[in-house]
Amino acid sequence: MLHSAAATTAAAMINLVAVLVSIVVVLLPTIYLILTRKKGSYSKLPPGWSGWPLIGETLSLLMSCPATSMGNFMELRISRFGKIFSTNILGGQAIMSADPELNRFVLRNEMKLFESYWPQHLLKLFGEKNIGIQTGTDVHKQFRSIVVGAFLTASRLQTSFLDDAHEVAKQLITSWKDGSVVSIVDAAKKFLFDVIVKNALSMESGEAETEKLRIEFTKYRRGASSIPMNFPGSQYNRALKAKENIIRIILHVLEERLRTGEDAERNDFIGWLIKNSSLMHEQISELIKGIVSASEDTTSTLISLAIYFLESCPKAIEQLREEHLQAVGSKTQEGPSKLTWDGYKRLEFTQCVINETLRLGNVARFLIKKATTSVQFKGYEIPRGCRVFTHMTAVHLDPHLFEDPQVFNPWRWLSTSGMIKTNNFMAFGGGPRLCPGAEHARLQTAIFLHHLILNYNWKSAEQDKPVANPKVQFRKGLLVNVRSASSSTN
Numbered sequence: 099m100l101h102s103a104a105a106t107t108a109a110a111m112i113n114l115v116a117v118l119v120s121i122v123v124v125l126l127p128t129i130y131l132i133l134t135r136k137k138g139s140y141s142k143l144p145p146g147w148s149g150w151p152l153i154g155e156t157l158s159l160l161m162s163c164p165a166t167s168m169g170n171f172m173e174l175r176i177s178r179f180g181k182i183f184s185t186n187i188l189g190g191q192a193i194m195s196a197d198p199e200l201n202r203f204v205l206r207n208e209m210k211l212f213e214s215y216w217p218q219h220l221l222k223l224f225g226e227k228n229i230g231i232q233t234g235t236d237v238h239k240q241f242r243s244i245v246v247g248a249f250l251t252a253s254r255l256q257t258s259f260l261d262d263a264h265e266v267a268k269q270l271i272t273s274w275k276d277g278s279v280v281s282i283v284d285a286a287k288k289f290l291f292d293v294i295v296k297n298a299l300s301m302e303s304g305e306a307e308t309e310k311l312r313i314e315f316t317k318y319r320r321g322a323s324s325i326p327m328n329f330p331g332s333q334y335n336r337a338l339k340a341k342e343n344i345i346r347i348i349l350h351v352l353e354e355r356l357r358t359g360e361d362a363e364r365n366d367f368i369g370w371l372i373k374n375s376s377l378m379h380e381q382i383s384e385l386i387k388g389i390v391s392a393s394e395d396t397t398s399t400l401i402s403l404a405i406y407f408l409e410s411c412p413k414a415i416e417q418l419r420e421e422h423l424q425a426v427g428s429k430t431q432e433g434p435s436k437l438t439w440d441g442y443k444r445l446e447f448t449q450c451v452i453n454e455t456l457r458l459g460n461v462a463r464f465l466i467k468k469a470t471t472s473v474q475f476k477g478y479e480i481p482r483g484c485r486v487f488t489h490m491t492a493v494h495l496d497p498h499l500f501e502d503p504q505v506f507n508p509w510r511w512l513s514t515s516g517m518i519k520t521n522n523f524m525a526f527g528g529g530p531r532l533c534p535g536a537e538h539a540r541l542q543t544a545i546f547l548h549h550l551i552l553n554y555n556w557k558s559a560e561q562d563k564p565v566a567n568p569k570v571q572f573r574k575g576l577l578v579n580v581r582s583a584s585s586s587t588n
């Protein structure tokens with residue numbers, strides 16, 4: 099009896115515990131989700147869901163996905179809440195926008211209603227003096243006008259960038275042996291780095307200091323997409339050290355120039371900065387570091403993606419070949435003739451391939467901006483301090499804006515009256531931070547493709563689809579087998 103009473107009491111206790119556990123495990127999260135689920139009718143915030151306490155929906159957003167998709171996170175929420183929805187990322191309120199009008203509105207109003215937002219670990223890595231991070235409008239304006247007015251100028255693009263890119267690409271690409279396997283990602287990175295450091299610092303490929311700088315930039319770049327854990331030996335920690343080393347190497351070049359008074363003979367960016375700007379030495383180093391990393395990483399991804407997409411579109415390769423042969427007039431024994439600026443300007447179909455690659459491959463998938471004041475848009479409130487993710491990928495892959503968005507179709511950019519322009523295409527951002535290197539990226543890509551398509555055919559050596567992590571990457575470096583194209587182009 100005692101035993102049975104005890105058993106009953108124990109059973110009652112077990113039931114009670116079960117009820118309590120159910121409350122904790124099932125009910126509380128449900129209540130939390132209901133309370134934090136923001137439907138438009140309850141609040142002026144866009145509809146959405148805040149996810150779990152503290153982490154919000156950060157993990158779902160960062161889940162890796164094919165670069166040619168907007169990812170499950172966006173797809174599911176857009177179908178449930180619409181193109182503008184609320185969420186919680188990195189412990190703070192956020193609004194995700196797949197709406198091209200909101201994206202344009204946010205980017206155009208940067209420095210008035212919004213400012214760039216960077217997670218703390220990236221702020222530390224890129225440095226607060228970095229041009230892309232500067233939020234003080236005067237400093238940003240000063241940096242930007244120097245970059246646009248003295249480095250990425252039309253005249254420099256037409257002369258030294260064009261000539262150097264031609265030389266570097268020719269040397270690099272024609273060194274490939276017929277039938278060999280090459281990593282397109284590595285080749286594109288090398289090409290971009292060599293051209294940019296030559297123009298910025300007069301550093302030549304193969305010299306000890308250049309190779310040291312290349313290694314430091316590789317570590318620096320890896321740190322930007324690593325887990326931000328700062329302990330000795332971690333990738334992030336190595337990147338922070340690489341950042342210091344990069345600054346040191348650039349400062350050394352600068353001091354050598356000042357010591358030897360060589361700057362007058364050189365037509366490079368650092369020489370221009372020494373002679374014409376009032377920037378401190380550290381600022382000059384930061385500026386050059388920012389430009390090299392902005393150029394190399396993005397444009398090498400663009401080149402790799404273009405080559406990846408083109409492989410499955412032989413018709414586009416043929417049309418590119420014809421266009422490039424027409425642009426240079428002929429192909430000599432030593433390889434294709436040099437592309438002139440006029441020739442480059444005639445490469446309309448090449449620009450369509452570049453646009454289509456950027457649309458489908460999405461090198462810059464989204465930007466994060468923070469509201470500096472409360473903003474109303476389409477009946478919603480974007481509260482002060484809230485971050486807005488302008489998701490360009492979701493716009494570029496929206497079937498209502500781009501027909502059959504998953505198909506690589508460079509011809510979609512052509513009309514009978516020339517190239518189609520649409521403000522739904524925002525691969526280079528917009529507003530006061532619109533990428534000042536866009537034309538540079540297009541030129542470098544066109545020149546790399548020029549040498550590749552007039553010299554080789556290629557085929558993937560291993561399956562390697564681009565993934566967004568959220569940075570777009572080829573895990574195996576896009577290995578391709580190259581075959582001489584001379585029989586088809588001579």
Ligand code: HEM
Nearest residue numbers: 229230392393396397400461462526527531533535538539
């Ligand atoms: C495929 C190639 C590229 C893509 C997709 C790209 C994309 C972008 C985007 C989306 C922004 C705006 C960032 C924001 O609003 O916060 C930006 C800014 C910037 N880009 Fe690019 N970029 C590319 C190539 C380049 C190149 C080649 C350079 C330099 C040679 C460059 C230099 C910069 C700089 C300095 C900024 C900061 C501008 C500012 O804050 O005012 N980019 N880029």
